[in-house]
Amino acid sequence: MIPDLPSFEPAGDVAGWLCRLADVAVTAVHPQTLVADLLPDPPPGRTVVVGAGKAAASMAAALERAWQARCPDAPLSGLVVTRYGHAEACQVIEVLEASHPMPDDLGEKAARRMLEAVAELGQDDRVIALISGGGSALMTLPADGISLADKQAINRELLRCGAPIGQMNTVRRHLSAIKGGRLAAAAHPAQVVTWLISDIPGDVATQIASGPTLPDRSTPADALAVLERYAIDVPDHVRRHLEQSQGAPSPDDAAFARDDSVTLARACDALQAARAAAEAAGVNVRVLGDDLEGEARELGRAQARLALEARDEIDAPLLILSGGETSVTVRGDGRGGRNVEYLLGLFEALAGTEGIHALAIDTDGIDGSEDNAGAHFSPDDWQRAREQGLTPVDYLSRNDAYTFFQALDRLIVTGPTRTNVNDFRAILVLPRTP
Numbered sequence: 001m002i003p004d005l006p007s008f009e010p011a012g013d014v015a016g017w018l019c020r021l022a023d024v025a026v027t028a029v030h031p032q033t034l035v036a037d038l039l040p041d042p043p044p045g046r047t048v049v050v051g052a053g054k055a056a057a058s059m060a061a062a063l064e065r066a067w068q069a070r071c072p073d074a075p076l077s078g079l080v081v082t083r084y085g086h087a088e089a090c091q092v093i094e095v096l097e098a099s100h101p102m103p104d105d106l107g108e109k110a111a112r113r114m115l116e117a118v119a120e121l122g123q124d125d126r127v128i129a130l131i132s133g134g135g136s137a138l139m140t141l142p143a144d145g146i147s148l149a150d151k152q153a154i155n156r157e158l159l160r161c162g163a164p165i166g167q168m169n170t171v172r173r174h175l176s177a178i179k180g181g182r183l184a185a186a187a188h189p190a191q192v193v194t195w196l197i198s199d200i201p202g203d204v205a206t207q208i209a210s211g212p213t214l215p216d217r218s219t220p221a222d223a224l225a226v227l228e229r230y231a232i233d234v235p236d237h238v239r240r241h242l243e244q245s246q247g248a249p250s251p252d253d254a255a256f257a258r259d260d261s262v263t264l265a266r267a268c269d270a271l272q273a274a275r276a277a278a279e280a281a282g283v284n285v286r287v288l289g290d291d292l293e294g295e296a297r298e299l300g301r302a303q304a305r306l307a308l309e310a311r312d313e314i315d316a317p318l319l320i321l322s323g324g325e326t327s328v329t330v331r332g333d334g335r336g337g338r339n340v341e342y343l344l345g346l347f348e349a350l351a352g353t354e355g356i357h358a359l360a361i362d363t364d365g366i367d368g369s370e371d372n373a374g375a376h377f378s379p380d381d382w383q384r385a386r387e388q389g390l391t392p393v394d395y396l397s398r399n400d401a402y403t404f405f406q407a408l409d410r411l412i413v414t415g416p417t418r419t420n421v422n423d424f425r426a427i428l429v430l431p432r433t434p
Helices: 014-028 056-070 105-118 148-161 165-174 182-187 205-210 220-229 236-244 267-280 296-311 338-350 381-387 392-397 401-407
Strands: 047-052 076-083 094-098 126-132 191-197 260-265 284-287 318-324 356-362 374-377 423-429
Touching: 014 267, 014 356, 014 374, 014 423, 047 056, 047 105, 056 076, 056 094, 056 126, 056 191, 076 105, 094 105, 105 182, 126 182, 126 205, 148 165, 148 236, 165 205, 165 220, 182 191, 191 205, 220 236, 267 284, 267 318, 267 423, 296 318, 296 338, 296 356, 296 423, 338 356, 338 374, 338 381, 338 392, 338 401, 338 423, 374 401, 392 401
Parallel strands: 047 076, 047 126, 076 094, 126 191, 191 260, 284 318
Antiparallel strands: 318 423, 356 374, 356 423
């Protein structure tokens, strides 16, 4: 159930109100509120569930509950893999855990087991694939001739260079034995139905978790071009693979004609839920978009300028919302994620401007690889930071935004939410006091 949002009171607990708003956004895109009405009638044969992502376990649990209520006598089996700490109890669908964002051997074993689970299905069987953000790292199976260590090294460099998620997934897809529609190809002639929770700006279905059941039109040459663009050095055998590979299955392949896919939740759904709740609470809302990308700190600075301009124009509280997935070019050895880096860029540019509050979280509950979902701040935190000797530009220079907001006691720690539509950002601008 989506939580209630109380009426907004400028003199009240603004930080608490923003945190409640974030709860509204996250709950609106949680599988437990989305799955029951989507369940298809059982096929004549078996139904096998596979899946990967930060929301895979909660999707599996919601599917199981709906299945037991609607068709308890129909056969159901399968397995999904999620990030460590993101598991949820299921009765017949096995839930495995693996590493994210850096793939590990348990993710490789999970991917092999999924291919085995669908390998001998027939025309009367159906596969339900539960795919969400994070699946690219969690469902990792290198192509022939490429090792897990190769993929780990390339993934590490892709994360460090700040490449957009679409480009990262193009590389992952063409170094994989399961992504780019290959899992579905292994399941045919069974029908493959894919349920998606999108963490991709623009909601391109084939990009979510690098599309294990959904082929796209990218090529190995495209993957090689990404590596060259960011000057990522790869071993000769990896380069030869990309130069000689025949590529992933084609979307034009007739074997995919019976397959289907549906996107359960996306960033715009979280933003629209937050917008509706905020407007009902008496706050005007401006949504900048659900697909914003770019360098996190620079987006923070740009949105600070928007907030400052808005403050000169409004006569009532204004909430500025945005979503998407920013990037962080790692230059230092600090602690942080893209949401706290965005927020610190915003904080630096606002310099304690009165009447502007902000919050930024990753909807999966984990910002980067730390234990926080994100952070928030209020105008008086600028003076508190100065009193503690915390200089934003110094912390940005070493990518240490986590430590900055930790010192101010402004981190938001929710634990895993078991869903993932990427970033949720909220800036609350109050009108100038007469």
